[in-house]
Amino acid sequence: MSYFAAAVARIDGGWTADEVSLRGVTDIEEVADRLRDVEPDADLSLLFVEADDTYLVILRLDEGEDLRIFGSDSAYADESRLGALLVGDLKTSVTGLEDTEEPRAVAGSDDDAEQPAVDPEADPVGDADILADLGISAQKLLALCGHEGMMPADVTAEICQVLGCGDEVEELREV
Numbered sequence: 001m002s003y004f005a006a007a008v009a010r011i012d013g014g015w016t017a018d019e020v021s022l023r024g025v026t027d028i029e030e031v032a033d034r035l036r037d038v039e040p041d042a043d044l045s046l047l048f049v050e051a052d053d054t055y056l057v058i059l060r061l062d063e064g065e066d067l068r069i070f071g072s073d074s075a076y077a078d079e080s081r082l083g084a085l086l087v088g089d090l091k092t093s094v095t096g097l098e099d100t101e102e103p104r105a106v107a108g109s110d111d112d113a114e115q116p117a118v119d120p121e122a123d124p125v126g127d128a129d130i131l132a133d134l135g136i137s138a139q140k141l142l143a144l145c146g147h148e149g150m151m152p153a154d155v156t157a158e159i160c161q162v163l164g165c166g167d168e169v170e171e172l173r174e175v
Contacts, residue, residue, distance in 0.1 A: 001080040003051040006156065006172050008165045009039035017168035019175070020047060022082060031086065032067045035059060048159075048169070049086060050152035051076060056145060057086045058159075060130050070094070070126040072145040072152065087125055094128040094142065122146050135162050 005020040018038045025031050035047045047059040055076035060068045071090060076083035124145060128138035136144075136159055144155045153173070160166040 001052050001082070003049055003082060004153070004173070005047060005049045006169050007035055007038040007045060007047045008160065008163070008169060009042035009046075010044040010165075011039055011042050015163070015165035015168050017165060017172055019172050022049070025082075025085065028067070028069075028085060028089070031059065032061060035061055036064050040064065046163075048152075048156045049082075050156060051080065051083065053151045053153070055079070055083065056152035056155055057083075058130055059086075068127045068130050070124070070128055070130045070141065072122060072124055072155070074123040074125045075121075090125040094124045094126060094138070131159065131163075 003022065005022050006017060007020045008015050008017045016039055020034050020038065022031060022034065025034070031047070035045050038045060042061075043063055045061045045064070047057075049055075049057040049059070051057075054073070056072040057076070058070045069087065069090060071077075071087035074087060074090070076086070077088040078084075122145065124142055128141050131141060132138060141159075144150060144158060156169065157166060160169045
């Protein structure tokens, strides 16, 4: 299964980005170490792992500590060794949503045809609130990942645009 892994790190209010090889990693801590190595003094580091135009995993480190993970679909753990390593140990439900709250379609629209279609097969796992303090709520993240036709690269691009590091990540894709 092919993948693209892009790390973005925030230091002194700006962003740097680098592609990260996950070849040979044996556990999640080794993945976290590779993320730390991108910019050891970063106050915030994110790793976006896109696999086969189907799955997205986001890892977050704040000041190099407290690893948090979100996966767009638990099926990734069954599909590949890397998927099992990244999301295999996560609980099968997402955290970050109130128990009674479901991701909603765009408010103010009465026409079902205008509302985004959500993939009923997807089973997101991990911490959906992973980007909430950066302007991407759990509901928004789940809606992006579940929107029919949105590929992992599209979700990463949209998130990075909100964060202010979209150009840096796009440059990595062009190399």
